[in-house]
Amino acid sequence: MVSDVDAAPLVGRADQVAALRSALLDGGGSGQTSAVFVTGESGVGKTRLLREVGEALRGSGALVLTGACLDIGDASPLHPLLAALRRFDAELTAANARTSSAVRGLLRMFGDETAGPDGAGALLERVSRGLHLIAEGRPLVLVLDDLQWVDRSTRQLLLYLLAGLGDLQLSVLAAVRAESLQGAHPLRRVLTELRRLRSVRVLDLAPLGRADTEQLAAAIVGAPLAPEAAESVWQRSGGNPFVVEELARDLRDGREGLSDTVREVFLARVDALPQPAHAVVHAVAAGVEPVAHWLLAEVTGLPERELIDAVRGAVAHRLLVGDDDGYRLRHRLVAEVLAHELLPAERSALHRRYAEALTSAPAELHHARLAHHWRLAGEPARALPAAMAAAREAARLHGFAEAHRHWSVALQLAEAGARGAAPSTSGPSPDGVRGPASSVVDRGELLRHAAEAAHHCGEHARALALLEELAAAEDAPPACPLHIRRARYLAAAGRSAPAEAEYRLALAAADCTPAQRATAAARLAELLLHLGRYADAGDLARQALRLAADVPDSVSEVVLASAALGFSEAYLEDPDAGLAVMRRALDTAERAGRPEDVACAYLHLAELLTGPLNILEEGVVVARRGAERVAELGLGRTYETRLLAIATNGLFRVGQWAEAEKVVAAALRHRPSGADAVELLLARCRLSVGYGDVAAADRDLEAVATVLAGGGARHVIPLLTLRAGLAMWQGRHDLARQAVQRGLTESRSDDMGILAALVWHGLRAEAEAHASRTVPVDETAVRRLRGAAERVARRSEHAARPVRDVVDGFLALCDAEVSRLDGSDPALWARSVAEWDRRNHPYPAAYSRLRQAEALLARRSRTATAGRLLRQAYRMAQGLGAVPLSSEIRTLAGRARVPLEEPGRPAGSRSAPGARPADDELAVLTAREREVLAAVAEGLTNREIGQRLFISERTIGVHVSHIFDKLQVRTRVQASAIYLRSGAA
Structure with a gap:
């Protein structure tokens, strides 16, 4: 089986090629014979490997003879050697007359030689001498493909030569199809004997790993594979290169089937x-x-x-x-x-035998397997109870994705049974007990379970669709529980506005029981908390707790309401008391063990610590610990991704951008949807805006806007703030202004921190417009923004001290930006520097230093102080990898003739011998850029680096561009040389 080697690259075999080349040259070139037999299944790439190694050996000066055995037994003695000699003779030119004469002499000897009683030994000796003449002192390598079909004469020749009986320095490289060496195959015995020789190696060529499989398929398709396609190719091929290539061509050409x-x-x-x-x-x-x-x-x-x-x-x-x-x-x-x-009857009978064997087994029933086999045996009535039991078992083990799949199968089986399939009376019950199968199953129950499982595993659109089907059924549940369910699913899908409306409909419903009213109030409090409406959330949380006090078994309501109340109190009144309430809510949730309650408690606690209270290090730890915990509970695609998004934002704020990249990349492997995807995309977008990756940031913002088309007020302000920041780095001050004005219009949040950040972006946009002298300042917008800043200041006066601290930092930025409109005030920028240094937020601190230096230089005063500020800002920006900010600092420093190198260390001394330690050459790189450069120095492609570091190929390209810019090089070779010279390797 030979794949199209011209159309597909050799992937994942570099180590084998290098090892075989070394083994054959070292063995055959030292006066000793050597051999490597490559075994493996059909299509694993043996022929291609032989070809690559043969080319490498030729390039090293060896004489390589290549032949292949035929599947015709002993009908053609010494065929592979004869074919190799004829091919070699055809390639020789007039300049190789002596070698050509030796080759043709050996070919004539094959034709003239007759084998008598002693003819075989004489033939082998003469072949050995002839090959010696052809080699002319060069290492000789005999490459033989499909050795499983080797004829007896060639087999004897190999044994003769490898035993050292001929006066010849020879290496043998041969491929053997492993599945052909069965029973008493003669080559099997030969290989067993040869394995004992130190000069002989047998290499079993394994299939490709997952990463190499995806790389090979992508090379044939011509583009990276979608995650679903990559998973399908991997599962179906098992890493066999031939199969991978065929499946990839089907994908590329749009063919279905095999x-x-x-x-x-x-x-x-x-x-x-x-x-x-x-x-x-x-x-x-x-x-x-x-x-x-x-x-x-x-x-x-x-x-x-x-x-x-x-x-x-x-x-x-x-x-x-x-x-x-x-x-x-x-x-x-x-x-x-x-x-x-x-035949269909044969398949059905086979599945029936499986089902009957599983049913009669004395061990515990395998519900999922039983449902599968009864269904394919054409027995939906027997399959349905097993599918329901499998779904319940999966949910009990927090396998919500599996539970969703089983409930979906149960729905299909119920429909098949309703169409007239004969009920069975010998299947297991839903609880796994053997006995009569129920002929009537409540379809409403199946829809309720299927919708809830879909919600838990992140299939929010599917959950809503199933719920609508349930609402339209004749036996639909009452209005109130439907409103509550619909609200939960809408909120998870990121559609906050309709979710709030549904909760309020539930509270107003006439059929709402006390327990349902407590549930609706607690969940609405949680939703308002996400929307930043902390006062309203606190009021509803208190109402929910009063209602829950009269309802038995209302642990979930108490946990949700306590988390919302604690957050509200910590933000508006007393952080210590509020945190205590939230920690008790988490303890209560853990004791009860309901996954969604545990996840919500962790989520709100981590949000509070990393957000308003600015206790970032602890908040990141809580978020990551919570992510691990909810992953154990089967909520990886939903709550784990949101907790990792919170951790990413916390790491971003303390300047650990490289670590934040790793966290967000790990979370995205869950392929989240709805509100969970929005949280993560916004977190990644913050990194992209900071790095200056405009295209990546813009894609994420567009994706968020698409998801939020059906609602999602909680994300509007962060979305518009990021859009404004991106627009300013693009020089589009008008777009930044529009985004901020829209945010001020649509905001209903009590979160003064995010509002203050939005106002700062608006005033910065007007200041940038003024500095550019290309876009006029909108005086009306300035007045509106200054009024908004004053309202934020007034409303934050009664907030908790940590909240006021964060707001004060942004208000300091706002005051300083206003001063840029009529002559920037260095004192205001110095105040902003102090505010952000105190909070350990390097990005706004570096930005404030830039503006303070700019103000000092504009006044032509304290130039030395300005230079120091610019150098500090540059080190901070470079450490983060904030390329646009670094560029702006360099521009100002160049214009003012301020060196960004430390005093006494001249710029450009990087390559001057003895100017400074060589490892300082990499001082301008961030930690992540050093990781990327190390991989570049290994010779890895951007795609391979991305797979190693769990980053997209496009992001790696951005990092490489930044490295080139900082090291002042143009090629990967030059960058690698600096890395190796630095001693970092």
Whole structure:
């Protein structure tokens, strides 16, 4: 099996190529024979590896003869050597007359030699001498493909030469198809003997790993694969390069199903099996992997000895793999191929045997497998109870994605049963107890369970659709619980405004019970908390706690209401008391153990610490600890991503941008949706804006705006603030102004911190417009912004001290920006520097130093102080990787002729011998940029670096550009040379 080597790159085999080249040259070039036999399944890339190694050996001065064995047994003695000599002779030119004469002499000898009783030995000796003449002192490498078909004469020649009987320095590189070496194959015995020689190695070529599989497929498709496509290629191919290439071409060309080439290859391999092994492979293909040995015995009906021999044969042919759990197909494609080879009645009978074997097993029932097999056996009535039991078991273990899948299957089975499938009376009950299967299942119950599971696993649109189907049913639940459910799902989808409306409808519903009223009030309090309406959230939280006091088993309501109340009190009144309430809520949630309660308690506590209270280090720790905890509870795609977004924002604010990048990249692997995706995209966008990656930031903002099209007021101000910041780095002060004005119009938040940040961006936009002299200052906007700043100041007077501290920092920035409109005041900027230094927020502190230096230089006073401020700001910005800010600092320093190097250390001394320690060459790089440069120096591509560091290829490109700019180089080679010279390697 040979893939199209011209169309596909060699991926994931660099180490093997280097190792084989070294082994063959070191062995064959030292006066000793050496050999490497490469084994592996069909399509794993043996032929391609031989070709690459052969080219590498030729480049090293070796004489390489390449041939392949034919699948015609002994009908063509010494065929691979003869073919190799003829090919080599055809490549020789007139300048190689002596070598050509030796080659043709050896070819004539093959034709003239007759084998008598002693003819074989004489032939081998003469072949050895002839090869010695051809080599002319060069290392000689004989490359043989498909050695499993080797004829007897060639096999004897190899043994003769590798035993050192010929006067020849020879290396042999041969490929052997592993599945062909079965039973008494003569080459199997030869390889066993040869393994004992120190000069002989046998290399089993393994399939590609996941990363290499995706890289190979992407190279053929011509673009990175979508996550779903990458997962499909990996699962179906098992890393076999030939299969990967075929599947990738199908993706590229838009073909559905399997190519005929792949289908015929696998069918041929299965058909070559003895009948018992053939039956075993068919049975495993129909099963749910891994298939336990006892279960396979029940399904196939083979005697134990015969079954073991059959399994052994299938494993040897590289179709099955076995471990302690049971048997699996090496490639999932085998199941796809074989599914079309059985008649429908045969498939149904096979699944029935599986279901009956599982039902009669004395051990605990495997509900998911049982449902699967009864369904495919055409017995929906028997499959339905098992599917429901599997869903309940998955939910009990917090496997909400699996629970959603099982409930969806149960819905399909119920529909099939309703269409007239005959009910069975021997299936298990939903609780796993054998007995009559229920012929009537409440469809409303199935819809309720399916919607809730979809909500928990992040499939918010699916949850809402199922809920609407439930509401339209004849036996729909009362209005109040429907409103509550709809509100929860809408809030999770990021549609906050309609969610709030639904909660208020629930509270006003006539059929609302005390327990439901407590639930609606607690959840609405939590929603208002997310929206920044802390006073309203506190009021509703108190109402919810009063209602819950009269309702038994209202732990969830108490946890949610306590978290909302604690946050409200900590923000508006007493941080210590509020934090104490929130910590008690977390303890209560942990004792009760309900996953969503635990997640909400962690979420609100982490938000409060990293946000208004500015206790960043503890907040990041709580967020990351909470993320680990909720991942254990099966909420990885939802609450874990939101907690990691909070951790990212905290790390961003304290200047740990490289670590923040890692956290957000890890969270995005969950592929979140709805409000969870919004939180994470906004967190990543903050990093992109800071780094100056305009394209990435703009994509994230557009994605957030799309998700929020149906509501989402809690994210409006952060979204518009980021849009304003991005627009200013682009020089689009008019767009920044529009974003800020829209935020002021749409805001309903009590969070003075985010409002103050928005106002600062607005005043900064007007100051930038004034400085650019290209866009006139909007005096009306300035008055409105100054009024907004005054309102923020008044409203924050009664907030807790930590909240006022954060607001004061932004108000200091606002006052200083206003001063830029009629002559920037250095004293106001000095106050801002002090405010942000005290809070350990390096980014606004560096920005304030830039503006303070700018104000001093404009007044032509205290130039030395201005230079010191610019150098401090530059070090801070460079440490963060804040490229636009660093660029602006360099521009001002250049205009004012202020050196950004430390006094006494001249700029440009990087490459001057002895000017300063070599490792200082990398001092201008951030920690993340050093990581990227180290990978560049290893010779990795941007894609490979991204896979190593869990960052997108585009972001790696941005980092590489920044590295080139800071090191003042143009190529990766130059950058790598600086890295290696620095001694950092």
